[in-house]
Amino acid sequence: MNSSMTLFLRIPLSRHCRSVFQRKIYFTGRSFSSEGGSSHPFILSAPSEVDGEKPSRGRVVCITSGKGGVAKTTSAASFALGLAHAGCKICVVDFDVGLRNLDIHLGMERRVVFDLVNVMLGEANLKQSLIKDKRNENLVMLAASQTRDKDVLTVEGVEKVLAELTSLFDYVILDSPAGIESGAKHAMYFADDAIIVTNPELSSCRDADKMIGFIASRSRRSEIEDSLPVSQTLLITRYDPQRVQADESLSIADVEDLLGLPIVGVIPESKSVLTCTNLGTPVIELAAEGDPAAGAYSDMVDRFLGEERELRFTTPEPVSFFKRFFS
Numbered sequence: 001m002n003s004s005m006t007l008f009l010r011i012p013l014s015r016h017c018r019s020v021f022q023r024k025i026y027f028t029g030r031s032f033s034s035e036g037g038s039s040h041p042f043i044l045s046a047p048s049e050v051d052g053e054k055p056s057r058g059r060v061v062c063i064t065s066g067k068g069g070v071a072k073t074t075s076a077a078s079f080a081l082g083l084a085h086a087g088c089k090i091c092v093v094d095f096d097v098g099l100r101n102l103d104i105h106l107g108m109e110r111r112v113v114f115d116l117v118n119v120m121l122g123e124a125n126l127k128q129s130l131i132k133d134k135r136n137e138n139l140v141m142l143a144a145s146q147t148r149d150k151d152v153l154t155v156e157g158v159e160k161v162l163a164e165l166t167s168l169f170d171y172v173i174l175d176s177p178a179g180i181e182s183g184a185k186h187a188m189y190f191a192d193d194a195i196i197v198t199n200p201e202l203s204s205c206r207d208a209d210k211m212i213g214f215i216a217s218r219s220r221r222s223e224i225e226d227s228l229p230v231s232q233t234l235l236i237t238r239y240d241p242q243r244v245q246a247d248e249s250l251s252i253a254d255v256e257d258l259l260g261l262p263i264v265g266v267i268p269e270s271k272s273v274l275t276c277t278n279l280g281t282p283v284i285e286l287a288a289e290g291d292p293a294a295g296a297y298s299d300m301v302d303r304f305l306g307e308e309r310e311l312r313f314t315t316p317e318p319v320s321f322f323k324r325f326f327s
Helices: 072-085 116-120 155-166 182-189 202-218 241-245 252-259 272-279 283-289 292-304 321-326
Strands: 031-033 039-041 059-064 090-094 139-142 171-175 193-198 231-239 263-268
Touching: 059 072, 059 155, 059 182, 059 202, 072 090, 072 139, 072 171, 072 193, 072 231, 072 272, 072 283, 072 292, 116 155, 155 171, 155 182, 182 202, 193 202, 193 252, 202 231, 202 252, 231 252, 252 263, 263 292, 272 283, 272 292, 283 292
Parallel strands: 059 171, 059 193, 090 139, 090 171, 193 231, 231 263
Antiparallel strands: 031 039
16 A cells, blocks of 8 residues: 555444344344354344344444454453443453453453353353443443353354343444454354454564454354355554654554555554553543543544544654754
């Protein structure tokens, strides 16, 4: 991509929060093949039921990455809260069984009693397990188990949980573990949309490329004839324009050329991320204070919902005369 790339980006599929849609879970005779080769009838309705103008359920959005430490969970927390602020009914689910962290990012770690595995195994119901956010009543979280092994997840069990969640919420956001282990595979399998999080560095992009191919070929949508593919977009985090200018980091155009997906957001490097994590507050809450990372997450939410927003915080800040003189 050349340097004259437009800074106005639109996600190809229109996004709208639907506070009221047909609260019905479809059961059909059609089956699909899971990774192990078995098949079973649809419990979570077929993708065609959510891609039309009158969806029968909410959309499943998987936030994933090939490499760990790219601010994926940080992004999931801010993205979920941002959608809730936009009026969408949101459930965000932690799929990192055994290593959960989403509850800390949302400040809910002391309120977890039951988790995803408890619901999947019938040990608790959703009403017992969903934790309401104190900042916005539109947002709830379903935590991952801290004591179980990832192998406890099954295609059938995850599908039943998602079927119930998508009958209640506009978007069900899955905070996937990095890589292609069990938790990540189950999160990606049922995705209607996927946001691939990457840092602007070569190893992170290479691992992200693997995830893009995995989602394209191993998701439920890829197994169903005449189904639209998973809508995949990129979220670039920890972007530092100064380092890009010094050729110490990949540029936005470099990442687009390497991965070939539209960009839903570019989040600048920020000290606020660590501070907010320690406080249990998503970074997006600082948007009113003019924090660059918070503003970038707000723009990301708007783009996901179909609005045009200029990419901000992607050029180096001008250096003052005195700073240049005394440096």
